[in-house]
Amino acid sequence: MIDPRLAQAVLFDLDGTLADSAPDLVAALATLCKEIGHAAPDPQVVSRVVSAGGRAILRSGLPGFDEPRIEELLSRYLDLYARRGNAATALYAGIEPVLAGLEARGIAWGVVTNKVGWLAAPMLDHLGLGTRCAALVAGDTLARRKPDPDPVLHACAMLKVDPARTLFVGDDLRDIEAGRAAGTATVAAAWGYLNGGDPHAWGADRVAASVPALHAWLLPD
Known part of the structure; x- marks a missing residue:
């Protein structure tokens, strides 16, 4: 685990890590x-799998639907989501000071997400981060997505930083697996959705229980 004071860059997952x-x-x-005549989903159940992507969300909210039907509904679901325009999406409390602190210290930060680019970029813009994010690697940027290390390595190349001096912060096991395989230090964001998992069991270099805990460790006085 590198000393955070020696980090050249910090990469973040998007949904469940930077933003709710x-x-x-x-x-x-x-x-x-409602469109297909199905019972409304349980928000708490669905929220737990948000970091796992659209298919996982559909499987959670539409139990018993087979995979061909899930695939059939995916494009309509993503269209409905895009039409909402991130109306209720917001940064987690305390994230803005973390990003501002990194910027003040000249530490680059970027986003590595499995969310497709045509959804991820507008979300960053909505959050006021579009021009501040130094690297965005989305789920359709490369042929492979997390947990493959390629997106993390690509972000490091975009930022011109050494993976060994980079931190990757995420709220899903795939984030930790991708960062570890890419050679970065990894931080599990225990405030996120977690996909029903235990972040302490993921093998991350560090588990941050909250955004303030991440801030205190990442940006010591």
């Missing part, structure tokens, strides 16, 4: 369920 997007994702699913 579950309200919009669940609302879009509720609209889809």
Whole structure:
């Protein structure tokens, strides 16, 4: 684990790490369920799998639907989600000071997400981060996505930083696996959605229980 004071860059997952997007994702699913005559989803159940992506959200909200039907509904679900325009999505409390602190110290930061670019970029813009994010690697930027290390390595190349001096912060096991395989230090964001998992069991170099805890460790006085 590198000393955070020696880090050249910090990479973040997006949904469940930087921002709480579950309200919009669940609302879009509720609209889809209404369209197809299905019972409304349980928001708490669906929220737990938000970091796992659209298919996982549909499987959670539409139990018993087979995979061909999930694939059939995915594009409509993503369209409904995009139409909401991130209306209820917001940064987690305390994230803004973390990003501002990195910027003040000249530490580059970027986003590595499995969310497709045509959804991820508008979300960053909505959050006021579009021009501040030094590297965005989305789920369709490369042929492979997390947990493959390629997106993390690509972000490091974009930032011209050494993976060994980079931190990757995420709220899903795939984030930790991708960062570890890429050679970065990894931090599990225990405030996120977690996909029902235990972040202490993921093998991350560090588990941050909260955004303030991450801030205190990452940006010591």
